[in-house]
Amino acid sequence: MNWVKKDCTLVVAVAANGVIGRGNALPWKLSTDLRRFKQLTMGQCLLMGRKTFESIGRSLPGRQTIVLSRTGFDCLDPSVIVVPSIEQVAASIDPGKRLMVVGGSDVFRQSLPLCQHIWMTRVLADVAGDTYFPEVDWTQWRIVSQEEIPASDKDDYATRLERWERL
Numbered sequence: 001m002n003w004v005k006k007d008c009t010l011v012v013a014v015a016a017n018g019v020i021g022r023g024n025a026l027p028w029k030l031s032t033d034l035r036r037f038k039q040l041t042m043g044q045c046l047l048m049g050r051k052t053f054e055s056i057g058r059s060l061p062g063r064q065t066i067v068l069s070r071t072g073f074d075c076l077d078p079s080v081i082v083v084p085s086i087e088q089v090a091a092s093i094d095p096g097k098r099l100m101v102v103g104g105s106d107v108f109r110q111s112l113p114l115c116q117h118i119w120m121t122r123v124l125a126d127v128a129g130d131t132y133f134p135e136v137d138w139t140q141w142r143i144v145s146q147e148e149i150p151a152s153d154k155d156d157y158a159t160r161l162e163r164w165e166r167l
């Protein structure tokens, strides 16, 4: 059975060399992108792996949080739903909320085949790291919009927000 009942959006920031993380953290400071992330995800349901949740360290206000963990992660935050398998995600989403897959690499890899939308922030530089975004067959996707933001004192690198839809 498809574990995503309906629409599913993947949200990621990825460097030119595919890096998305380093030492279980983000390898950059991108304040503009964090603001965009907040706007895009507000009111929706976030799905993340246990490592990403631990790297954020808390649930994000105004959004439902579902954390995947096979090993029974004991989350002290009662607002967070921990599920032991990806098949159990759909039943846990609050009615009316859109499912947004927000990482990390392990969860992106498993979710990508079932997502209809990708909101990808391209970090316009190679960045050192240890965690990578999986390969995407872009022939299955079309770009619907893009917007560039220059580097600044708030943003380590120039970025381009690309919105993709599955064909």
Ligand SMILES: NC(=O)c1ccc[n+]([C@@H]2O[C@H](COP(=O)([O-])OP(=O)(O)OC[C@H]3O[C@@H](n4cnc5c(N)ncnc54)[C@H](OP(=O)(O)O)[C@@H]3O)[C@@H](O)[C@H]2O)c1
Pocket: 011, 012, 013, 014, 019, 020, 021, 022, 023, 024, 025, 026, 048, 049, 050, 051, 052, 053, 055, 068, 069, 070, 071, 072, 073, 083, 084, 085, 086, 102, 103, 104, 105, 106, 107, 108, 110, 131
């Ligand atoms: N640039 C970005 O947009 C972005 C976004 C998010 C994260 N990141 C970065 O990505 C890195 C973390 O990614 P990661 O790949 O190492 O870890 P992750 O995907 O965040 O978490 C992996 C964990 O999720 C659980 N899990 C995964 N699939 C599961 C399944 N099917 N059923 C049940 N549990 C499942 C397991 O937890 P247990 O071990 O508890 O069983 C697994 O160890 C960090 O560096 C983070 O900063 C970057």
